[in-house]
Amino acid sequence: MSLLGPSLAPLAEQTAGPTPFLELRGVTKLYAQQTVLAPIDLDIRQGEFFTLLGPSGCGKTTLLRIIAGLETSTAGTIRLGPLDLLATPPERRPVNLVFQNYALFPHMTVAENVAYGLHAERRPLEEIRRRVADALDLVGLTDKAESDVTQLSGGQQQRVALTRALVKRPQLLLLDEPLAALDLQLRKRLQHELRTLQAELGTTFIFVTHDQEEAFALSHRIALMEEGRIQQLGTPQEIYDQPANRFVAEFVGESNLLACEVQQRCGDRCTVQLRGGQIVTARCADQVPAVSTSALLALRPEHLRLTTDDSALLRATAGLATFRGADAVLEVDVPEAGVLTVCVAADEVPPIGTPVGVHILPERGWLLGSD
Amino acid sequence: MVSVAAPRTAGVMRRRLVAPAGLLGGIPLLGLVTTVLLVPIAVFLSYSFRSSELFGVGDTYTLDSYREVVTSPEFRELMLRSAVVAVIVAGIVVLCAFVLAYAITFRFGRWGNALLGVVLVSSLAAYIVRIYAWSSILGSNGLVNATLQAVGITDQPVVALSYGYPAIVITMVYLYLPVAALIITANMSGIDRGQLEASADLGGGRWRTVASVVAPQTTRAVASAFALTAIIASADFVTPALVGGPKGQMVGTTIQSAVLSRGDYPLGAALGVATIVCTLATLGLVLAAARISASVAHRAAMAFRPAQRHRRRRIRTSLSAPVAGALIAFLVAPLVVVVVFSLNTNRSVGLPMRGLTLSWYPAVLDEAGLIDSMANSLKLAVLTMLAALAIGVPAAFSLVRAQGWFRRVLWVAVLAPLVVPGVLIGAALLTAANDTGIRLGLGVTLAAQALYAVPFVALIVRARILSIDDRLTESGRDLGSTARRALRTVVFPLLLPSLAGGALLAASVALDEILISTFTLGGDSTLPVWILSRARRALTPGINAIAVMVLAVSLVSLVVATRIASRVISQRNSQAGTL
Numbered sequence: 001m002s003l004l005g006p007s008l009a010p011l012a013e014q015t016a017g018p019t020p021f022l023e024l025r026g027v028t029k030l031y032a033q034q035t036v037l038a039p040i041d042l043d044i045r046q047g048e049f050f051t052l053l054g055p056s057g058c059g060k061t062t063l064l065r066i067i068a069g070l071e072t073s074t075a076g077t078i079r080l081g082p083l084d085l086l087a088t089p090p091e092r093r094p095v096n097l098v099f100q101n102y103a104l105f106p107h108m109t110v111a112e113n114v115a116y117g118l119h120a121e122r123r124p125l126e127e128i129r130r131r132v133a134d135a136l137d138l139v140g141l142t143d144k145a146e147s148d149v150t151q152l153s154g155g156q157q158q159r160v161a162l163t164r165a166l167v168k169r170p171q172l173l174l175l176d177e178p179l180a181a182l183d184l185q186l187r188k189r190l191q192h193e194l195r196t197l198q199a200e201l202g203t204t205f206i207f208v209t210h211d212q213e214e215a216f217a218l219s220h221r222i223a224l225m226e227e228g229r230i231q232q233l234g235t236p237q238e239i240y241d242q243p244a245n246r247f248v249a250e251f252v253g254e255s256n257l258l259a260c261e262v263q264q265r266c267g268d269r270c271t272v273q274l275r276g277g278q279i280v281t282a283r284c285a286d287q288v289p290a291v292s293t294s295a296l297l298a299l300r301p302e303h304l305r306l307t308t309d310d311s312a313l314l315r316a317t318a319g320l321a322t323f324r325g326a327d328a329v330l331e332v333d334v335p336e337a338g339v340l341t342v343c344v345a346a347d348e349v350p351p352i353g354t355p356v357g358v359h360i361l362p363e364r365g366w367l368l369g370s371d
Numbered sequence: 372m373v374s375v376a377a378p379r380t381a382g383v384m385r386r387r388l389v390a391p392a393g394l395l396g397g398i399p400l401l402g403l404v405t406t407v408l409l410v411p412i413a414v415f416l417s418y419s420f421r422s423s424e425l426f427g428v429g430d431t432y433t434l435d436s437y438r439e440v441v442t443s444p445e446f447r448e449l450m451l452r453s454a455v456v457a458v459i460v461a462g463i464v465v466l467c468a469f470v471l472a473y474a475i476t477f478r479f480g481r482w483g484n485a486l487l488g489v490v491l492v493s494s495l496a497a498y499i500v501r502i503y504a505w506s507s508i509l510g511s512n513g514l515v516n517a518t519l520q521a522v523g524i525t526d527q528p529v530v531a532l533s534y535g536y537p538a539i540v541i542t543m544v545y546l547y548l549p550v551a552a553l554i555i556t557a558n559m560s561g562i563d564r565g566q567l568e569a570s571a572d573l574g575g576g577r578w579r580t581v582a583s584v585v586a587p588q589t590t591r592a593v594a595s596a597f598a599l600t601a602i603i604a605s606a607d608f609v610t611p612a613l614v615g616g617p618k619g620q621m622v623g624t625t626i627q628s629a630v631l632s633r634g635d636y637p638l639g640a641a642l643g644v645a646t647i648v649c650t651l652a653t654l655g656l657v658l659a660a661a662r663i664s665a666s667v668a669h670r671a672a673m674a675f676r677p678a679q680r681h682r683r684r685r686i687r688t689s690l691s692a693p694v695a696g697a698l699i700a701f702l703v704a705p706l707v708v709v710v711v712f713s714l715n716t717n718r719s720v721g722l723p724m725r726g727l728t729l730s731w732y733p734a735v736l737d738e739a740g741l742i743d744s745m746a747n748s749l750k751l752a753v754l755t756m757l758a759a760l761a762i763g764v765p766a767a768f769s770l771v772r773a774q775g776w777f778r779r780v781l782w783v784a785v786l787a788p789l790v791v792p793g794v795l796i797g798a799a800l801l802t803a804a805n806d807t808g809i810r811l812g813l814g815v816t817l818a819a820q821a822l823y824a825v826p827f828v829a830l831i832v833r834a835r836i837l838s839i840d841d842r843l844t845e846s847g848r849d850l851g852s853t854a855r856r857a858l859r860t861v862v863f864p865l866l867l868p869s870l871a872g873g874a875l876l877a878a879s880v881a882l883d884e885i886l887i888s889t890f891t892l893g894g895d896s897t898l899p900v901w902i903l904s905r906a907r908r909a910l911t912p913g914i915n916a917i918a919v920m921v922l923a924v925s926l927v928s929l930v931v932a933t934r935i936a937s938r939v940i941s942q943r944n945s946q947a948g949t950l
Contacts (some may be wrong), residue, residue: 058625068568068571068572069571070568070571089571090571090572091571091572091573091574091575091576092574096572096573097568097569097572098566099568099569100565101563101565102568103563103565103566103568103569103572104569104586105566105569105583106566106588107587107588110478116570116573116575116583117573117574117575120573120574120575120579121574121575122572164569164573165572168573168574251462285412
């Protein structure tokens, strides 16, 4: 691609290679005696679309700003290839940030905004003109080049912010909730554009968001953060199917957590006994929890089925249903386990108060330690 | 002129809120500005075309006064010098104010607000005391000279050190820096911090960020501050009177003596017109030159591509913070000098200090005319405060409500008293009073001080009205209040702090006013006028003592007013939270 310099082009092909590209070791942030970031160790691979996901205040933006050099860390090291990032001032780092509110320069045109970083590098004027034109062409803003940035729509401003950072051909692009201010339709479209762009350029992206759907839609890998710690690191599928703990299970998607006791286990399969005595088979990680300890069985709504069968595992009463389009999520009240959510076909929602049976699909639930 | 951001959309949104107050609220303000500013200035201007005779003003219309102003080499030099001093002062002030504003907004973090408070207080505190401070430092028997003589380096005052244009420039920079810093800070604080981070992130160093991101967005405020400073400085007569000495004269002094001592209104008026024309012309030239050179510099910076890049190790410390710290010290130190030497046992205000005493404080109260002046000042302060509230509060509602040409007229009326030099307002009032046979004295002075104090009340209360969330009154209405009741039960209690702050500010502005009241007092006196007349004769620790008292009163009321104002701002935030 024209945006990407010839020097970096070959790298685009080795996506998600095994060599660590960005290496964080013990990165810590204390602020007024409070731990904003516990020591963070993290390896990010070249060409990866990596997402820091978490609720607000979890430290994800702080971590991003430390990588960008806009905030200092209390301890730790960050290496980008051979470069010691923390010893490099922000304007010298081959790292660029797309700001949450874009931080466009309101007194400059679109083209001047995009050219700013190249002027700062003191590139020849001819090269700047060419690269700015190519970059605007790539994001479809050529006809807006001379427009006032304040006259643009939110989506266009977002594109300018992205272009302004990418035109510098950073080795690492940081994005701080860049889509948060946009409406749903536009967000979906820009998510798609971002993913395509990243795949084409092969630039390593680190993306910060609190929206797990967005994280799932975009990322190769996700670090789920809470209270300054990485709670789980993995692909979207790993995080959804094998949550590391209760926080992850509840933050990502919907989870029903049932108290149970581990009866036996064999590799990554186990059987557990629920409070009401029912025996269920489930998946589990290698280590935790041991046999005959108490544990939690995490069940997604789609791991549960409504049934009219008398042999149903749980007896329940139907409650409110939330229509989702293709299906609906129904709340059911199970006397021994509380309120659970179950996926049902949209045209099969029972009236409130109807007695129903709930069936648990075998070997789908995931076993968690009971903390 | 002054950059007061008027958020259009907010004004439109909040129009309903103040509907009951209507547009009529601006009428008293317009009346005041017409009678105390417009008409007197018109009369004054008409006098510039009258003939000047030995004992008064002739009835014939002539251009003699203008001819004299234009042809006399003495006057020409005076005007030129005044314009040059004004431009130099404005240049230094704007440069320092920019650094101060930058440091306060972006470098000092949480300390920024405290330092802004120091600047705010010193912009309004005890004008005469602040000039006196420099006179007591630089004057012929002031700190510098007295110390040199006492140490034995010289046996006569070194005039070059004390009087003349350098002393005037230093003092004026000191006087006008705070207001300019406030204007630029208000503008700069609107720049999102993220833009600075974005610039750094994109590879811009500190200088590039300031030059390409901060400066272009503050040019209007910088130009406003420059123009305001130059206009006010060109016509200042108190500073030359106290630190100018026999050689350091400026046109303001000449206008003052022509009108006040000799009753030569035609000459004074012609000089006034010539000053304004001269200053505006100089300003136009300077600003045009600045614009051209800025765009040339911008293009040059963009085009500048060194053939080889020198990778020097850059110094990563910030320059602006220490410079701003020094400027803050520059604002505070002279006042400390005044306080320290009010305690000197010596009869001089210079080093060495022989010992400490409080005896000057009771002693100065016995001096002739002081108690009367104090009483007059207090009377005027209270009355000015009441008048400013009565006129300024309805005007604030009207400012929020008005649209179109009426809005523009109101803004001009609110800002004019702050922008027209005091010497012109004073000389015009004096001339007009003589013309109409109105007796000068406390009455005219009250009108003049009200004119000067109303803008402060109106601007503070307006800011508060804009900060009140429309939804508060809407919910009041929704819960069954009439519009009038909502105004009384919802709007008024929320306005209360800003009314108190505005009232205190009006009172302290009145206590401080000297430029206009010098002309309008007739045979009466106020505290600042008394201090000026004493300080012109000799510097004694007694004057320091009274200056310290004025300073104390002025500071206390201003600190209270700023406290109240800052509570107003934090309340705004908490309201946003509760909704």
